[in-house]
Amino acid sequence: MLTKLLIANRGEIAVRVIRTAKALGYRTVAVYSEADANALHVHEADEAVCIGPAQVSASYLNADAILDAARTTGADCVHPGYGFLSENAAFAEACQAAGLVFVGPPAGAIELMGSKRRSKIAMQDAGVPVVPGYEGDNASDDELVAAAADIGYPLMIKASAGGGGRGMRLVHAESELLDNIKRARSEARQAFGDDELILEKAVIEPRHVEIQVFADRHGNAVYLGERDCSVQRRHQKVVEEAPSPFVTPELRAAMGQAAVTAALACAYEGAGTVEFLVDRDRNFYFLEMNTRLQVEHPVTELITGQDLVAWQLAVAEGQPLPLGQDDITLTGHAIEVRLYAEDPAHGFTPQTGPLLRFEPAEGDGLRVDTGVRSGDTITPHYDPMLAKVIAWGQTRDDARRRLIRALEDTRVFGVTTNRYFLSRIIADDTFGAGEATTAFLQQAFSEDPSLQPQPTSLRQLALAASVLDHGQSGQAAWSNAPATQTPIKLEVDGEIRALRVSRAGNRLTISVDDRHYELIVEGVGGGQLCTIDNGVRQRCQYHRDGDSLYFQASGQSWAVRDVTHQPTAGALGSGSGRIQASMDGAIIDVLVEPGQTVSQGDTLVILEAMKMEHPVRADRDGAVSQVLAAAGDQVKRNQLLVEITTAESAEQEADA
Structure with a gap:
């Protein structure tokens, strides 16, 4: 009997595993980096051990530190979650060598399915349909070029050790091939430390459908329906659903049996997901097998009524699967x-x-x-x-x-x-x-409004002004308040906007230039604004943090900054000239110096965050008055980096 589970992960998956484990009577151990000392998963667990600094390589990928945490706390089993070390065969073996039960498949299955080349060969041998392509031992550039001529175009280049769309390229013609091979190799080497590639015939506009499988050490294996993960951005899943609206009962049975065959072919145990591409004629092809619990497993749990983490723990203890194939129903x-x-x-x-x-x-x-x-x-x-x-x-x-x-x-x-x-x-x-x-x-x-910058509307400005006017007027209710007019200045969308709020009782007219918007304010407080707008009573949620106000209404979000009592730099409608970091990150380069003349849109600073470089640009024309950051600095969100004065202000300072 296993009694204490260490979860070698963080975030929502760690919390989700901890809650099921505790419900089943397990004691739980969280591991955390220094940056996660106050994280939710740390508070949910019975015990927690710090395993290193914020960097993933020094904490959540530090197998030795995780195993030390298991020894220190007396854990007898380890759940890897997803990501990090969950599909690392060496970690699974290290757990076993340390006398710990790894809540996942055997290391051999992880290693086999971790290679797109070897797994595809194994599936071919097992009779599972695969996409035609090339997965030979010789993956030199010349050999891939020759193989591509036989496969035909369009085709996909894929990193053999890959995942998440990295090291993957769609090639439409021979003229594009060699350059894409080199780029895919480089990406694969950086992401996985392995630049081996395979080629596959491209299945154009397919469905991405995956089958949830489970197997135990007694030779039993079942599938628990399918999940449709076709809505993707750059090969990253955005929406997942179960069952698939495209899959027929006959196709589900065929794909489910193929997935079970795949699991049995690699002596699988525990939870796994076999991913397929399905073309418009409902032909399906093996894509890969994820040897872990998937991010999207909750949709399967909701339509089957089963707790897949509970199943994982049962299998890890050596128990047979809780249900047979005929006992699994989808609702x-x-x-x-x-x-x-x-x-x-x-x-x-x-x-x-x-x-x-x-x-x-x-x-x-x-x-x-x-x-x-x-x-x-x-x-x-x-x-x-x-x-x-x-x-x-x-x-x-x-x-x-x-x-x-x-x-x-x-x-x-x-x-x-x-x-x-x-x-x-x-x-x-x-x-x-x-x-x-x-x-x-x-x-x-690609042209949806949610993907385009949307200027803050007059109505949204009016809602913000209503909250601010309530605070400035000091009135708990306006029904008996005298008519008055209040000026308000907001920084929004990188500009300073001057508003006038005319109030008669609780009826407000918000004016911006020659445009007007009228609202009746029913109530403000507790993070909620209630208004009557064109005869319709509506609610808007808000939150105030210092001078910043955040709003949500009608499914949309926007933010403003109250600068009513701050001197406005620059002409009405221009940027503030206070250039701030949009997120936490590191300064890679500073491209300006004090006294330098810049134009709106010029890049001032390069900020690196989330492994991406982000240019920080001037929001107006003027002269750089201060540079408050240097290359190598670690900066926080909203930290002031550069100040820009208008040309007129610069001239006045120079004359003085």
Whole structure:
């Protein structure tokens, strides 16, 4: 009998594993980096051990530190979660050598399925359909060029050790091949330390459908339906659902049997996912096998009524599978989206900083798996996923409707998220019809408003002004307040906007230049603004943090900064000239110096965060008055980097 489980992971998956383990009577041990000392998974566990600094290589990938933590706490089993060391055969072997039960498959299965080349050969030998291609021992550039001529175009280049779209290239013609081979090799070498490549005939606009399999050490293996993961951005899954709207009962049975065959062929134990590409004629081809629990496993749990972590622990203890194939039934429909701290309107730039307020929606048919809470800080060290939001319904449309409502009702203040982008996908007609392929986002969704910077509307400015005017007037209610007019200045979208609020009782008219917007304010307080707008009573959520105000209404989010009592630098409508870091990160380069003349849009500083470089640009014309950062500095979100004065101000200072 196993009694104490160490979870070798962080974030929502660690929290999710801990909760099932505790419900089953296990004592639990969390491991954490110095940056995660106050993380939710640390507080959820019975015990916790620090395993190193923030860098992943020195903490969550430090197998020796994790095994030391297991010895120190007396853990007898290790759950790897997903990512990090979950598909590392050497770690599985090290756990076994240390006398620990690894809650996952044998190291041999991990090693085999970790190689796209070897796994594809093994599947061919087992009779599982595979995409035609080249996976020979000789993967030199010349050999790949020759093989490509036989395969034909278009084709895919893939890193043999790859995953997550890295080291993957779609090639349409021979003229593009050699350059893409070199780029794929370079990516694969940097990401996986292995530049071995394979080639596959490209399946154009396929469905990405995966089968959840489970096997035990007694020779039993079952499949628990399929998940459709076709909605992807750059080969990264965005939406996952079960069952697939494209899969027929006959196709489900055929794919399920192929997945079970794949698991048995590599002497599998525990939870695994066999991924397939399915073409428009419903032909399916083996893609890869993930030898771990998947991010999207909750949708399978919701339609089967099974706890897959409980199954994992049972199999790890040597028990037979809880159910046979005929006992597994699928009920209803479930859809999952990944809520990220990122900005879709600016190239999905990762966002960092304080999570001032985070209140996931609640209700029937909803499930939220998260590893964060209000007050946490989103750092540049780890994946910026805030939560997985999952909705279940008797029908697919029931699940869609619940999920859209859940996304709109989830309160997130402090960081920009992809919440609006996700709700737009779920509401889209193509997705609603079940016709979204892996090409959907690129081909049919690339011009969606959620992917374009949207100027703050007059109505949104009016809502912000209503909250600020209430605070400035000092009135708990305006019904008996005398008519008055209040000037308000907001910094929004990089500009200073001057507003006038005319108040008669609780009726407000907000004026910007020659435009006007009228609202009746019913109440302000507790983070909620209630208004009557054109005869319709509506609520808007808000959160104030110093001079910054964050808002959510109608599924959209926006933020303003109150600069009413600050001197306005520059002409009305220009930027403030106070150039701040948009996220935590490191300064790679500073391209300006004091006294230098710059134009709006010029790059001033290069900031590195989330393994990406981000140019920090001037928001107006003028002269650089201060440079407050240097190459190599670590900076925080909203930290002032550069100040720009207008040309007029610079001339006045020079004359003085």
